[in-house]
Amino acid sequence: MINKKNLNFKSILKEVVTTLILIFIIANVLSYFRAPNLNSQTLPQISTTLIDGTEFSTNNYHDKPILIHIWATWCPTCKLEASNIEKISKHFNVITFAVKSGNNAEINNYLKQHDLHFKTINDNMSYHANTFKVSAYPTTFIYDKNHQLIFSEVGYTSTLMLYLKMLWVSI
Secondary structure: OOOHHHHHHHHHHHHHHHHHHHHHHHHHHHHHHHHHHOOOOEOOOOEEEOOOOOEEEHHHHOOOOEEEEEEOOOOHHHHHHHHHHHHHHOOOOEEEEEEOOOOHHHHHHHHHHOOOOOEEEEEOOOHHHHHOOOOOOOEEEEEOOOOEEEEEEEOOOOHHHHHHHHHHHHO
16 A cells, blocks of 8 residues: 555655756856856956955955855845855855945844954945956856956855865965
Protein backbone atom coordinates (compact mmCIF):
# COMPACT_ATOMS: atom_id res chain seq x y z
CA MET A 1 0.00 0.00 0.00
CA ILE A 2 1.08 3.57 -0.68
CA ASN A 3 1.31 5.82 2.31
CA LYS A 4 -0.56 9.01 1.35
CA LYS A 5 1.09 11.03 4.09
CA ASN A 6 4.56 10.06 2.88
CA LEU A 7 3.58 10.65 -0.76
CA ASN A 8 2.28 14.13 0.00
CA PHE A 9 5.43 15.07 1.91
CA LYS A 10 7.66 13.86 -0.93
CA SER A 11 5.67 15.70 -3.57
CA ILE A 12 5.63 18.91 -1.52
CA LEU A 13 9.37 18.65 -0.90
CA LYS A 14 9.97 18.07 -4.60
CA GLU A 15 7.92 21.18 -5.47
CA VAL A 16 9.76 23.30 -2.92
CA VAL A 17 13.19 22.18 -4.16
CA THR A 18 12.17 22.70 -7.80
CA THR A 19 10.87 26.20 -7.01
CA LEU A 20 14.07 27.13 -5.15
CA ILE A 21 16.20 25.90 -8.05
CA LEU A 22 14.14 27.93 -10.52
CA ILE A 23 14.41 31.06 -8.36
CA PHE A 24 18.19 30.55 -8.15
CA ILE A 25 18.48 30.14 -11.93
CA ILE A 26 16.27 33.15 -12.69
CA ALA A 27 18.17 35.33 -10.20
CA ASN A 28 21.50 34.39 -11.77
CA VAL A 29 20.24 34.95 -15.30
CA LEU A 30 18.93 38.40 -14.33
CA SER A 31 22.23 39.22 -12.66
CA TYR A 32 24.14 38.10 -15.75
CA PHE A 33 22.09 40.30 -18.08
CA ARG A 34 22.17 43.35 -15.80
CA ALA A 35 25.92 43.22 -15.15
CA PRO A 36 27.06 44.59 -18.56
CA ASN A 37 25.01 47.75 -17.94
CA LEU A 38 26.90 48.52 -14.75
CA ASN A 39 29.59 51.20 -15.03
CA SER A 40 32.18 49.61 -12.85
CA GLN A 41 35.14 48.08 -14.69
CA THR A 42 37.57 50.15 -12.64
CA LEU A 43 36.77 51.24 -9.10
CA PRO A 44 36.03 54.97 -9.20
CA GLN A 45 37.95 57.30 -6.92
CA ILE A 46 35.74 57.89 -3.88
CA SER A 47 36.59 60.18 -0.98
CA THR A 48 33.77 60.91 1.43
CA THR A 49 32.60 60.69 5.03
CA LEU A 50 31.02 57.54 6.44
CA ILE A 51 27.83 57.84 8.48
CA ASP A 52 29.89 57.35 11.66
CA GLY A 53 31.87 60.51 10.83
CA THR A 54 35.12 58.84 9.77
CA GLU A 55 36.72 59.61 6.43
CA PHE A 56 36.79 57.04 3.64
CA SER A 57 38.88 56.97 0.49
CA THR A 58 39.42 54.21 -2.03
CA ASN A 59 43.10 55.33 -2.01
CA ASN A 60 43.37 53.69 1.41
CA TYR A 61 42.67 50.33 -0.22
CA HIS A 62 45.49 50.44 -2.75
CA ASP A 63 46.81 46.90 -3.32
CA LYS A 64 43.85 45.44 -1.39
CA PRO A 65 40.69 43.80 -2.76
CA ILE A 66 37.44 45.49 -1.81
CA LEU A 67 33.76 44.61 -1.86
CA ILE A 68 31.37 47.45 -2.70
CA HIS A 69 27.77 46.81 -1.66
CA ILE A 70 24.93 49.12 -2.72
CA TRP A 71 21.70 48.62 -0.77
CA ALA A 72 18.71 50.36 0.81
CA THR A 73 16.93 50.10 4.15
CA TRP A 74 13.55 49.79 2.38
CA CYS A 75 14.70 46.88 0.16
CA PRO A 76 13.44 43.43 1.33
CA THR A 77 16.23 41.52 -0.44
CA CYS A 78 18.80 43.87 1.10
CA LYS A 79 17.46 43.01 4.55
CA LEU A 80 17.90 39.30 3.82
CA GLU A 81 21.44 39.80 2.56
CA ALA A 82 22.60 42.23 5.27
CA SER A 83 23.84 39.52 7.65
CA ASN A 84 25.91 38.04 4.79
CA ILE A 85 27.59 41.40 4.20
CA GLU A 86 28.15 41.76 7.95
CA LYS A 87 29.92 38.39 8.13
CA ILE A 88 32.11 39.17 5.11
CA SER A 89 33.01 42.61 6.52
CA LYS A 90 34.63 40.94 9.51
CA HIS A 91 37.20 39.25 7.24
CA PHE A 92 37.55 41.48 4.17
CA ASN A 93 37.47 45.14 3.12
CA VAL A 94 33.83 46.10 2.64
CA ILE A 95 32.24 49.47 2.01
CA THR A 96 28.50 49.90 1.61
CA PHE A 97 26.27 52.62 0.21
CA ALA A 98 22.80 53.07 1.72
CA VAL A 99 20.72 54.53 -1.13
CA LYS A 100 17.72 56.79 -0.47
CA SER A 101 17.50 55.49 3.09
CA GLY A 102 17.18 58.71 5.07
CA ASN A 103 19.66 60.77 7.02
CA ASN A 104 22.72 59.44 8.88
CA ALA A 105 20.81 59.07 12.16
CA GLU A 106 18.08 57.00 10.49
CA ILE A 107 20.62 54.73 8.80
CA ASN A 108 22.62 54.38 12.03
CA ASN A 109 19.41 53.45 13.84
CA TYR A 110 18.62 50.83 11.19
CA LEU A 111 22.14 49.37 11.47
CA LYS A 112 21.92 49.22 15.27
CA GLN A 113 18.47 47.60 15.20
CA HIS A 114 19.82 44.87 12.92
CA ASP A 115 23.20 44.54 14.71
CA LEU A 116 25.15 45.58 11.59
CA HIS A 117 28.57 47.20 11.82
CA PHE A 118 29.88 47.41 8.26
CA LYS A 119 31.23 50.72 6.94
CA THR A 120 28.40 52.71 5.36
CA ILE A 121 28.15 55.81 3.21
CA ASN A 122 24.84 57.65 3.04
CA ASP A 123 23.97 57.86 -0.67
CA ASN A 124 20.68 59.65 -0.07
CA MET A 125 20.68 61.39 -3.47
CA SER A 126 21.84 58.22 -5.34
CA TYR A 127 25.05 59.91 -6.49
CA HIS A 128 27.21 56.80 -6.05
CA ALA A 129 24.49 54.40 -7.22
CA ASN A 130 24.23 56.48 -10.41
CA THR A 131 28.03 56.50 -10.80
CA PHE A 132 27.95 52.70 -10.79
CA LYS A 133 24.75 52.71 -12.93
CA VAL A 134 22.91 50.66 -10.32
CA SER A 135 19.16 50.39 -10.82
CA ALA A 136 18.33 47.34 -8.69
CA TYR A 137 19.15 46.61 -5.07
CA PRO A 138 21.19 45.06 -3.67
CA THR A 139 24.12 45.21 -6.09
CA THR A 140 27.56 44.00 -5.12
CA PHE A 141 30.92 44.61 -6.83
CA ILE A 142 34.14 42.84 -5.97
CA TYR A 143 37.38 44.46 -7.08
CA ASP A 144 40.84 42.96 -7.01
CA LYS A 145 43.92 44.61 -5.48
CA ASN A 146 44.37 46.64 -8.69
CA HIS A 147 40.80 47.94 -8.36
CA GLN A 148 39.64 46.08 -11.45
CA LEU A 149 36.18 44.56 -11.36
CA ILE A 150 36.25 40.78 -11.01
CA PHE A 151 32.68 39.99 -9.93
CA SER A 152 29.36 41.81 -9.90
CA GLU A 153 26.08 40.55 -8.55
CA VAL A 154 22.58 41.99 -8.70
CA GLY A 155 20.28 40.56 -6.05
CA TYR A 156 20.87 38.19 -3.15
CA THR A 157 24.23 36.47 -2.73
CA SER A 158 24.98 33.93 -0.01
CA THR A 159 27.75 34.37 2.55
CA LEU A 160 29.54 31.34 1.13
CA MET A 161 29.58 32.73 -2.42
CA LEU A 162 30.73 36.16 -1.23
CA TYR A 163 33.44 34.56 0.88
CA LEU A 164 34.67 32.35 -1.99
CA LYS A 165 34.72 35.29 -4.40
CA MET A 166 36.67 37.43 -1.94
CA LEU A 167 39.15 34.60 -1.37
CA TRP A 168 39.53 34.28 -5.14
CA VAL A 169 40.40 37.96 -5.64
CA SER A 170 42.75 37.88 -2.62
CA ILE A 171 45.02 35.29 -4.22
